[in-house]
Amino acid sequence: MISIDKTPIIFVVDDDEGVRDSLAIIGESSGYSTRVFASALELLDAVDARHVGCVITDLRMPGMSGSRLQEALIQRDILLPVIIITGHGDETVSANAIKAGAVAFLEKPFSPEKLVDNIRRAIDLNLVQHKGES
Amino acid sequence: MRGIFTLVTDVTDRKKVEDSLRRSEERLRLVTDSVPAFISYLDSEQRFQFVNRHYEKTFGRKQEEFIGRHVREILGDDRYPIYKPHLEKVLAGNHVNFETRITLKGQEEEMRSLNVEYSPDFSESGEVIGCFVLRTDITARYQAESKIRQREELLRATLESTLGGILVVDSNGKLTHSNTRFAEMWSFPEAILSAGDFEVLVEFAASQLVDPEAFVLRINQLYDTTDVRSDTLRLKDGRVFERRSCPLIRDGIVDGRVWNFYYITEQVRLEEQARRHHDELAHVSRIGTMGEMATSIAHELNQPLAAVANFAFVIENELSNHSGTEKNAEFVASLARKVKTQVIRAGDIVRRMREFLRNVESHKVSSDINEVVSLVEPEARQRRVSVQLKLDNDIPKCRLDNIRIQQVVVNLIRNAFDAMSENDVNNRNVIVATTHNDDRFVEVSVQDRGHGIQFADIDSIFNTFFTTKQTEMGMCLAISRSFIEEHGGVQWVDPDVRDGALFKFQLPVEPEGNDFNR
Numbered sequence: 345m346i347s348i349d350k351t352p353i354i355f356v357v358d359d360d361e362g363v364r365d366s367l368a369i370i371g372e373s374s375g376y377s378t379r380v381f382a383s384a385l386e387l388l389d390a391v392d393a394r395h396v397g398c399v400i401t402d403l404r405m406p407g408m409s410g411s412r413l414q415e416a417l418i419q420r421d422i423l424l425p426v427i428i429i430t431g432h433g434d435e436t437v438s439a440n441a442i443k444a445g446a447v448a449f450l451e452k453p454f455s456p457e458k459l460v461d462n463i464r465r466a467i468d469l470n471l472v473q474h475k476g477e478s
Numbered sequence: 479m480r481g482i483f484t485l486v487t488d489v490t491d492r493k494k495v496e497d498s499l500r501r502s503e504e505r506l507r508l509v510t511d512s513v514p515a516f517i518s519y520l521d522s523e524q525r526f527q528f529v530n531r532h533y534e535k536t537f538g539r540k541q542e543e544f545i546g547r548h549v550r551e552i553l554g555d556d557r558y559p560i561y562k563p564h565l566e567k568v569l570a571g572n573h574v575n576f577e578t579r580i581t582l583k584g585q586e587e588e589m590r591s592l593n594v595e596y597s598p599d600f601s602e603s604g605e606v607i608g609c610f611v612l613r614t615d616i617t618a619r620y621q622a623e624s625k626i627r628q629r630e631e632l633l634r635a636t637l638e639s640t641l642g643g644i645l646v647v648d649s650n651g652k653l654t655h656s657n658t659r660f661a662e663m664w665s666f667p668e669a670i671l672s673a674g675d676f677e678v679l680v681e682f683a684a685s686q687l688v689d690p691e692a693f694v695l696r697i698n699q700l701y702d703t704t705d706v707r708s709d710t711l712r713l714k715d716g717r718v719f720e721r722r723s724c725p726l727i728r729d730g731i732v733d734g735r736v737w738n739f740y741y742i743t744e745q746v747r748l749e750e751q752a753r754r755h756h757d758e759l760a761h762v763s764r765i766g767t768m769g770e771m772a773t774s775i776a777h778e779l780n781q782p783l784a785a786v787a788n789f790a791f792v793i794e795n796e797l798s799n800h801s802g803t804e805k806n807a808e809f810v811a812s813l814a815r816k817v818k819t820q821v822i823r824a825g826d827i828v829r830r831m832r833e834f835l836r837n838v839e840s841h842k843v844s845s846d847i848n849e850v851v852s853l854v855e856p857e858a859r860q861r862r863v864s865v866q867l868k869l870d871n872d873i874p875k876c877r878l879d880n881i882r883i884q885q886v887v888v889n890l891i892r893n894a895f896d897a898m899s900e901n902d903v904n905n906r907n908v909i910v911a912t913t914h915n916d917d918r919f920v921e922v923s924v925q926d927r928g929h930g931i932q933f934a935d936i937d938s939i940f941n942t943f944f945t946t947k948q949t950e951m952g953m954c955l956a957i958s959r960s961f962i963e964e965h966g967g968v969q970w971v972d973p974d975v976r977d978g979a980l981f982k983f984q985l986p987v988e989p990e991g992n993d994f995n996r
Contacts, residue, residue: 360781366788373792431777452780456791
C-alpha cells in the first residue's frame with residue numbers, strides 16, 4: 345500500500361499576475377502549499393500522476409486554454425481535479441468543462457469563500473481517488 | 479539741340495544787322511545745312527526768309543525758291559490748316575512745340591514723325607517780327623516709344639489675364655505694376671494703389687490676416703534676397719491665399735520683387751475636408767470596435783476585481799484568526815498594498831474605456847453610394863492596395879451614414895488585402911463594384927483574389943471572434959455586419975466563388991420624395 349504521505353498542492357495557472365498572486369495567497373492562507381504557473385504548458389511540465397491536490401486555471405489564456413489543459417491532464421492520467429475560472433460567462437464552455445470532469449466553473453469576480461469551499465472539496469476528492477487507487 | 483538755337487540766334491543777329499553779316503551768310507548756310515534738322519525763318523506774314531538744305535529734299539524745291547513764299551503755298555491747302563493755329567500762336571509771341579507726321583515722297587512713301595518748334599522773334603521794341611522754325615525728325619524715337627508702349631500693353635494684358643493677383647515692387651519699395659485681381663483680392667482702395675507705397679500696401683493687407691506678423695516677417699526676410707518662395711495666407715474672413723514671391727533681377731542685381739497671390743480657399747477647404755473625413759474614418763474605426771472593446775474591457779476589469787476580492791478575503795481571515803502578532807501585521811499590510819495595486823490597475827482600465835466612449839450617434843443623409851465608395855480610395859492607396867472601381871452610374875440614392883458605410887468598405891478592402899498578402903504583387907487587386915437589380919436595394923461587392931474562405935467557415939464568418947488572421951480578433955466583419963444591419967441592409971459571402979472571396983452587402987434605396995434634408 346502506497347501511503348498518501350504527500351502534502352496536497354494547489355496548482356494555480358493564470359496569465360494574469362495579480363489574479364495568480366491572489367489565488368496563491370488564498371491557497372496558502374487556507375493551509376495548502378501552492379505553486380503558480382503563467383501558462384498551461386508550464387504546468388504540464390511540472391505535474392505528473394503522483395501529485396495530489398487540485399488545479400485552479402483561467403479559461404482564456406494565450407497558447408493553451410483552460411479547457412484544453414483539462415483535456416491534456418486527462419490524457420496524461422493526471423487525476424488532479426480542475427477548477428476553472430473565467431472572465432466571460434460562457435455557458436457552453438462551462439457545461440463542457442463540467443461534463444469533462446471539472447469540479448467547478450467560477451466566473452470572475454467570484455466569492456473567495458466559494459473558491460475555498462471548492463478547493464477543499466477538490467482536494468478531498470483527489471485524496472479519495474488516490475486512496476481508491478492504492 | 480541747344481546748339482541749333484545758338485545758330486538760330488546768329489540768324490537773328492543777321493536780320494538785325496544785315497550788312498555786317500552778309501559775309502558770314504555762306505558760312506552760316508554751310509553750318510545749318512549740315513545740321514540734321516529742318517531750320518527756317520518766317521517773317522510776320524508767314525513768308526519764308528530762310529530755309530536750310532533739308533527743305534529741298536522734302537518739298538522738292540530749291541532753297542532759293544522758298545524765299546518770299548507763303549507757308550500755305552509751300553505746304554499746300556490740305557496741310558496748311560495743321561500748322562496755321564501754331565503759326566498764329568507763335569506770331570502772337572508764344573513759344574510753340576508740337577509733333578506731327580508727314581509723308582515723304584521718295585522712292586517709297588514713308589511716314590516720318592516730326593517735332594516742330596516755333597520760337598518768336600522779337601524786335602527791340604518788343605514786336606513779333608517773325609519766327610524761327612526747327613523741325614526735327616523723331617521717327618526713330620517715336621518708333622521706339624511705340625514699341626515700348628506695345629510691350630507695356632502686352633505686359634498689362636498678361637497681368638490682367640492671369641488668375642492670380644500680381645504686385646510688382648521696385649527696390650525702392652515703390653509699386654510699379656499691379657493688376658485688377660490683386661486690388662480685388664485685397665479690396666485695396668484706389669487711393670492706396672495709386673500712391674503706390676509698398677509699406678502702406680503691406681500694412682493694409684496685413685490687417686486682414688489671421689497672422690499678420692508672419693506675413694510681414696516673410697516680406698522683410700525676402701526683400702533683398704533672390705529666393706523664390708511661397709506660403710499660405712489665411713485671411714480673417716476665411717479666405718486662403720497662396721503667396722508666391724520671386725525676385726526681379728535687372729543686370730544681375732535685385733531690382734524689386736514680384737508677388738503673386740492665388741485663391742486657394744476652395745483647394746484648402748477640400749484638403750481639410752478630406753483630412754477631416756479621414757480623421758472621422760479613423761474615429762469610426764475606434765468606435766466601431768467599441769462593442770467588442772466593452773466585452774474585452776469587462777473581462778480585463780474582472781481580473782483586478784477577482785484579485786481584490788481574494789486579497790480582501792485573506793485579510794479578513796488574518797485579522798480574525800491571527801491578529802496581534804508582528805508577522806501578521808506585516809502580512810496584512812503587504813496584502814493591503816496588493817489591493818491598492820489592483821485598484822489602481824482597475825482605474826486605468828476604466829480610464830482607457832472612457833477614451834473609447836465618444837459620439838456614437840448614427841448620422842444618415844441622402845447619399846450616392848458611388849461617392850461613398852469612391853472616397854475609400856485614399857485609404858486604400860495608403861495601404862498600398864490597388865482598388866478597381868466598377869460603378870453603376872445609374873444607381874439610386876440611399877440614406878446612409880456615409881462614414882459607417884465607408885468603414886464597412888474599408889474593412890472589407892482591408893480583409894481582402896490581408897487575404898492576398900501571400901499573392902504575387904501584381905495579383906493583389908481588389909474589385910469594388912456597385913450595382914442595383916431593382917429599385918429596392920443597391921448592392922456593393924468587394925472581391926479579392928486571396929486564399930478564399932473554407933466552406934465550413936462561411937456561417938461563422940460574421941461572428942465576432944472568427945478570424946483567419948492571427949493578428950486581429952477578426953472583429954471587422956462583425957462590426958461591418960452591425961453597421962449594415964443598422965441601415966436595414968444585409969451582408970453575406972458568395973459561397974460559389976472559389977478563386978478568392980466575394981463579399982457583398984445590400985442597402986435599401988431611399989424612398990422617393992424623401993430628399994427634403996438633402
